[in-house]
Amino acid sequence: MTAIDPNGPVGVVGTGTMGQGIAQVALLAGHPVRLYDVAPGRASMAADAIVARLNRLVDKGRLTTAERDAAHAALQPVTELAGMADAHLVIEAILEELGAKQQLFTALETVVPEDCLLATNTSSLSVTAVAGALRRPGRFVGLHFFNPAPLLPLVEVVSGYATDASAATRVYDTAAAWGKTPVRCADTPGFIVNRVARPFYAEAFRLLEERAADPATIDAVLRDCGGFRMGPFELTDLIGQDVNAAVTHSVWEAFFRDPKFTPSQAQRRLVEAGLHGRKAGRGWFDHGEGASAPLPHTADPCQAPPEVTVSGNLGPAQELTELIAAAGIKIAYAEQPAVGVGQRPPAEPHGAILLPDGTELRLTDGRLATNTHGPDRIVFDLALDYRAATRIALAPGDRVAQQSLADAVGLFQALGKQVSVIQDTPGLVVARTVALLVDLAAETVSQGAATDTDVDTAMRLGVNYPLGPLAWGDRLGARWVTDLLDALHDLYPGGRYAPSLLLRRCAATGRTLLRPAPEGTGAETRKGAG
Template sequence: MTATDAAAEAAAQADGAGAAIGPDRTVAVVGTGTMGQGIAQVALVAGHRVRLYDAVPGRAEKAAEAIGGRLDRLVQKGRLEAVARDAARERLLPAADLAELADSALVVEAVLERLDVKQELFTALEKTVAEDCLLATNTSSLSVTAIAGALRLPGRFVGLHFFNPAPLLPLVEVVSGFATDQAAATRAYATAKAWGKTPVRCSDTPGFIVNRVARPFYAEALRVYEERGADPATIDAVLRESGGFRMGPFELTDLIGQDVNEAVTRSVWESFFHDPKFMPSLAQRRLVESGRLGRKTGQGWFSYEEGAERPVPHTAPSAEAPEAITVRGDLGPAEELVELFEEAGIKVRRKRGGGYIGLPGGGRLCLADGETSCEFYEQEIVYFDLAFDYAKATRIAVSASATTSPESLQQAVGLFQAIGKQVSVIGDIPGMIVARTVAMLADVAADAVDRGVASAEDVDTAMRLGVNYPAGPLEWGAEVGFQWISDLLGSLHERYPTGRYAPALGTVRRGYEENGDIR
């Protein structure tokens, strides 16, 4: 938050405009699908009287019954007192007409993701509620500014983007449109916090924080697959077991729905005027066109039909580890490997310069740097991938070209197996899998911060809580080094000169700042 924002927030709180909406005030939820019901439950448990409205007759009543059933299950699990459940049920009031929402202090919309539908709804609401009522949309893909453009008082309009399931996931993106008043955004933020959520502030940008910054997690995996570097099961395994991600991108998009994930990617890409950094995948488009949408259709990247065998990642057979290696210079983000090799009984000689591991036969084992093994005609190169934590990682990916001798590749495989890692041998792909993914995540995150989308702290918080990343991308970028990220992306840019991998100016600047090279 800038000093100006902090001053505005302090002023708003001083006159009460930025205070959370009290539990004695009514909250209305319009739209009673999964998200609408979840948001209503959150407000209900926080102590509000909640009015449910849906344009389809009878749906609000059915939604109230479903919410009541979930409250019953909370009581059965010991997470809610029966007396609190009974009181909450009395405060849950289905509404047959928008006019019944007139006493609301906050209205949250969770209807169809169509701009005209939302604008029509809020135009009607504006004629119904008081002028101090906060209006909020749960949209994940539309512009908050555009929705508010139809309103007489757009200053009170904000985005409150909950994540599904809303009662369980803590993150809420509080989105300020172009015309949103600071006091309205502050009040929405304070209310989400009072409801037990972890709110983050962001400006109205395509994808907000999470759906903008997360695109490379899917895009880089798809690029590796399209270039025949590895199969989906292997890519997922490497990102889970080496990168520390909770799920791999192929299994995650199968869970989300290929059509949903592809639509978000396409929406962000189109909203950024076809910026190559957000380009969709032809492979995923073909999957959607084939009707293989993931778990909900029984087939996506993987099969979910009864009796279907789960594909297993490529894992190299056992290989003999070298007795001794030579570590030339500093291994950068992979420096902790040296201690692991020594603990495994491998003799390590240290020599100056180079930044690689020398293998007994003369081959070099190098951390992914955006180049490929086939580019080195007089030197055998085996690349290995980045890990979130090399000590805890259970799998490492390595790659080599056809010109690399089988002996050097086997020595590299055996070396990682000696420290307890499974090894996946993949194609000669520049930047490998984890390294290029982390570099792109950090780059897109840095660019978002520098463009005023959100603070670095809020970006990292959003990515940890919204999509369960092992670390925030900016925190991760600082850990591996933005100079390393800038160099890796620069190398990728040379090999893919489309602009997709050109490092953002903020990434380059952070690299210089790390080295104190600012004139």
């Protein structure tokens, strides 16, 4: 371990929510903390707020009085940057403005010791650009905490173009010594989390713009079927529409307006109207006093068919056959013709559930349910776990009979699922979102921005995804994800859905996206690589 001296002073510049949280983390790790803010008196006010939070931790039994008193004694507000003169590490958490950060760090260089590490908590600016104004950029690192810093374990350790490997390692080891879970990342726009997470929001907003479903229904499907803790509409209302939109726009611009990161017109209109979410009393939803939470669209009860036929393997939805049988619905199995040597495989890559009138019920593969070359079908969405899912989304083709749709709804209701019927849209809700998360995660790895394990760790801990996207891609199979994205790309040409090269290579070779650790090394060895 090359962490800084556990007794060495840590400086924190900026006393907003993040600055206070970072200071609390360093204090409870045993460091003396110097707290500075350019606004007179604000550092002292922040120190009082930190002590108040420590007192609440004591009241809750999470901190002893002795630990609280030691932390209180180690916390020192300072009125000038000269108060950082003995710091081993200084972390900046001021406004997201490049010029302000460069001015701060050039001033700090004249104050702190030569071996003092300098770190920015920026979430959107280039670490390389901030360090570009410094005399010694090698000791400068991105150290991106997630809010609230005392509670969330993830820290992204970002190496700028000129960052010394030893400096990044010292900061990484320091974060680990503080009880955090650090991941390494190159200085790429959005780093790991804010880069890979963009489709979670963007696809939901696009579905709304295409009138596939309303916000409450999209949120419910991603939560109850996809296993995400919050839906994107409720989450961005919590984050702030202005904040989320600004990050999206920053990443889009930094990637030279790559269509994979295109911002949402619908969200822009919210921001322009001042409807920034909870803090404004209204965003996608009404958060005013007495407002009730909107309900997702849920189909009325329907009668389940007494029997269905399963033709072929259902792929990622194969688990449904056991659930159907357990619900007391009779299953007949259709024989599949053998594929001889030199013969082409069937046009449909996966099987189908045939309803009594012969209508096909299929897991979405990225195509429309409305079929231009044959009978329409009904498609259903991908689930994280079909057994545990409490909701499923269905989309019928335009010519599907109402009785067929009622049979499909009744079938899933018999399995204990609420059903949301949405408009015929390629990839539905969960499948297209997950496929794009997998794709961006694979692209992040292929471009050397982070290791596969660090990407999955960051997405699980930074935004509470139920699975790391690469692990999710391996569960589905790179071929399945690639085929779904290719189908979307055919319908939406322009590049937004074009699969990454790594994803295509894995699909072609059967190689997993999340590579096993080299023989003789542990997971922790790989996790620290990069």
